[in-house]
Amino acid sequence: MITGVNKVVLTVRDCDAAKAFWVDRMGFTVAIDAAYGEDARWLEVMSPDGAVSLVLDGKGAHHPVDRALPAELPHSNVFFTCEDIEQTHAELVERGVSFPEPPSKQPWGWWSMFEDQDGTRYALNQRG
Structure with a gap:
């Protein structure tokens, strides 16, 4: 299983x-x-x-980020999670992580996005 x-x-x-x-x-x-x-x-x-x-x-020369996606959507299908999104956002911003989408309350829960070194956007949500 x-x-x-x-x-x-x-x-x-x-x-x-x-x-x-x-x-x-x-x-x-x-x-x-x-x-x-x-x-x-x-x-x-x-x-x-x-x-x-x-x-x-890093083997492939092709980086599969679809830049045509709307700005409010992540490039990656990987969603990261945390216990306290506002605290996590503040800590990561302090470390230099870019957040094109700051934390916001949505009907399904708390949501945000951050970008990696290549500009790939990842979703971040709060558990619970």
Whole structure:
């Protein structure tokens, strides 16, 4: 029986820049950063609660961000969650994370968006 999701692959332009963003700004930790095969690198960062790892895939030259999406929508289908969105927003802004969409109350709950080092927009919502 499937019990959950623990790894998500994110396509990035530059692994080192992505590593710096997710570790220094978002508070993730490096789980694995190792070479394998010919010119390949496995770079995995873990969320502060240890529940999810992001595999930062910089192998491809193509970065799949659809810039034609409306500004109020995220580029990624990965939604991040937190316990207190206003506090999380304030902490991440202080660390230099860009929020094109500040926290706002929606009919389905609290919602916001932030951008990574490549300008990819991710959704952030508050649990509960």
